[in-house]
Amino acid sequence: MAVAFAEVRVKKLVKLYGRTRALAGVSLTLPAGAVTVVEGPNGSGKSTLLHCLALLAKPTSGSIAFGTLDGRAHARQVRRHLGVLTHASMLYPDLTGRENLRFYAELHGVPTSRADELCARFEVGRFIDRAVRTYSRGQLQRVALARALVARPSLLLLDEPSTGLDTLGVQRLVEVVRAERDRGAVVVLVTHDDELSRQVADRRVLLRRGRLVFDGEGSVVAEGAAS
Template sequence: MTTTTYAVLSEGLCKRYGDVHALSGLDLAVPEGTVCGVLGPNGAGKTTAVRVLTTLTSPDSGSARVAGRDVVRDPAGVRERIAVTGQYASVDGDLTGAENLRLFAGLLRAPRSRADELLERFGLAEAAGRPARTYSGGMRRRLDLAASLIVPPSVLFLDEPTTGLDPHSRNGIWDAVRGLASQGTTVLLTTQYLEEADRLADEVVLVDGGRAAHRGTPAELKARIGSYAEVVVAEPARLEAAAAVLDRLTGSLPALDAERRTVGAVTTDPTLTLPRLVREIDAAGVPILDASLRPPTLDEVFLRLTDRKELAA
């Protein structure tokens, strides 16, 4: 029988700021060497959870252990075993890439060779002698991530790691995160790029109202809400008519996109097939350019499970 070892384990975490209950009994269990995506709308408690788990604030009640250390009884022990990379790069723009990493190496009593190793590993060796302020956004994020790894952490907390990056730079960060997990580092990722969680996370925890409202692999969460029916109308003026058909067929509030001329809705009806969808749309006299019945995206799962019409920024 295999026993799971958890790198992050919290039970009943509560945190209150005045009349606001930021955490209301948050339970987390993140196995070692995995990537856990923590999602949730604004005000759900994600930031407070990370602050508690990284010992930046104390919970009012409940317990949490990170890398085997209690966040309240042994915060110093937790800090020795974790790294935190915030939303914005914290490197010094006046120092070169090499100087930034060598500074961190000196402060953390790591060998100078560790800085050189990380510059090579993150594709920054050629730019190592340039001031960090001349780096692109993706390069600065990679340098920031490298700085977090001067001393290899047991648990890495990543907050919005690819905010504002172009797709190429984003893919580079994703590759780095996958590499860390494959080498045994546990990654707790908070992000609003749901594609990011879909691509990286072994498990997704959807936090809402200060507690873990839903959890599972991306595939499990998608299966939970069924399929997504979508049609592209030939005439924008017929969007409402198409929406009425989807509302009747799925029992879900359809989402309309006037710019793309699409209307779509989640369905859990196993009898709804693509041919039936097309027949019903045709019977309503709505000319369409395309129709599909597919698994939902994680964005659609998020909207459905949090009952929000728009993603929180």
Template sequence: MIKASNLTRVFNGLIAVDQVSFHVDRGEVFGFLGHNGAGKTTTVRMLTGQLRPTSGHASIDGHDVVKGRTAIKPMIGVVFENQNLYERMSGRENLRFFAELHGVGDKRVDELLEMVGLSDRAKDKIKIYSNGMKQRLLVARALLNHPKALFLDEPTRGLDPTSARGIRRTIRELGEQGTTVFLTTHYMEEADQLCHRVAFISEGKLIALDTPRALKLQYGLRKVSVLLDDQSQHELTLDNPADANQMADWMGAGRLLTVHSQEATLEDVFVHLAGRELQ
């Protein structure tokens, strides 16, 4: 559905995105992860036809994002990093305006307001909306045209846990309904929960691409941490037969209080690969 091949963007001699290649399958929720300034938003802007690549190619559903820009527009929805809504207009007016641009009727506007739980606040001006409400409206706006590919740029940034959970639930439902989702975030747990596959980008370069589980297994420690009834803590290696016997003895004697795997988190993997923290 989405394909990037050696995608590169240079701004005044500074390489923002450096020969990035990947593909996203139809119906896949794809996470594009990286620290601030890694090149996530620039990649999204190139994929959605907002920015010309300096070199390389990208396509959506077979249409080149530069030459076939007109063809890709009806197929995509974008949730921008900024909450770019018309503040002096109401929620409904915002959606109706964009519905007109897409040639979509008012029925779809009402459906989406209902879906994101803003029907009862639809007449309120955006300037009195909370961050969470604005973000939900942005998601609704991006879905007006029933997009085949949905791009979400940091959709839960700065949201309270409840609002973030609501947005994640919507993303999950969209993925289940077969919408291709391209999600950029620097929240690794979010990507872990939602994405079928994730790609890591750092300093404009793609440094890893796989399923969250595969990445965690590849870079995690094959160890467990054990807490016994005498409050003593022990580390056992999964590949050591002696450790396996020891574990069996403790279990048999009923001495185990807790057992924790030492599987890496996505953040651990990123730090390991990028050599820097996520921020």
């Protein structure tokens, strides 16, 4: 599927959880063909921002435009173009990893061979044909990552994707993130991993207490080219 969004535009996004202001008015444009890394201390709103972009959380106010589509009005159309990795793996525990990926491919009208292609790309071992509930943390993370990529998303959202991965796993992660970026996807990656950020970031943005930290010029602090 061709890339659907030229950019994703976040405008004055506010998300309240009771008295907690998780997002306090975030405006940000995420261009296609670039990796934006979101950094910030624990509780600064990174996962909340990602959940709003993934249409998994409803903003209290503000809007998100996915290309020409409004996230609220066109949620169904937008969802087809999202690839999401959150803290929850979103895999069926009683199916094998391969079955999960094939099932997800079918659901999105993608050939099931795409699932096998991703298994090869992540160099998964024999565990891929065991039930997901038996997986180690890193095995689960590899399959959850592959799942996020199955439908060739236009917007790829990754929350702490290196969690649990070994050196080779992180290397594969860096390669796939760059490949998705080069394919023209909008990529947003939340991480505390400086090395990963350095390797993939085209732009780094910093959240603090639900706000983006800007410099005097109005551009995002730590904005800069990746290697």
